[in-house]
Amino acid sequence: MTSPSRDPLHGITLSALLTELVARHGWAGLAQRVPIRCFQHEPSLKSSLAFLRRTPWAREKVEALYLESLGSDR
Known part of the structure; x- marks a missing residue:
């Protein structure tokens, strides 16, 4: 049996x-x-996801x- 992941993501x-970040902060x-x-510039979920997936x-x-925003909720 494996233990639950400690990675918050x-x-x-x-x-x-x-x-969630867009809902909290807006673009x-x-x-x-x-x-x-x-x-x-002309932000959209689709274009932002494409960029983030190929830009580590x-x-x-x-x-x-x-993660910082998760900490501020507590």
């Missing part, structure tokens, strides 16, 4: 993570916190923001 899709707030073009450094920044 385990089981959370990138789409769900990004959707403009997200662009301020993570200044990448896909959030700043950007995805790490978005995941870090998500």
Whole structure:
């Protein structure tokens, strides 16, 4: 039997993570916190997901923001 994952991102899709961040901060707030073009110019969920899936450094920044926001909820 395996122990449950301690990774707070385990089981959370990138789409769900990004959707929650947009709901919390809006695209403009997200662009301020993570200044990448896909959030700043004509943002959409589809284009942002495509960019984040092929750009590891950007995805790490978005995941870090998500984890930070989880900590502020407690």
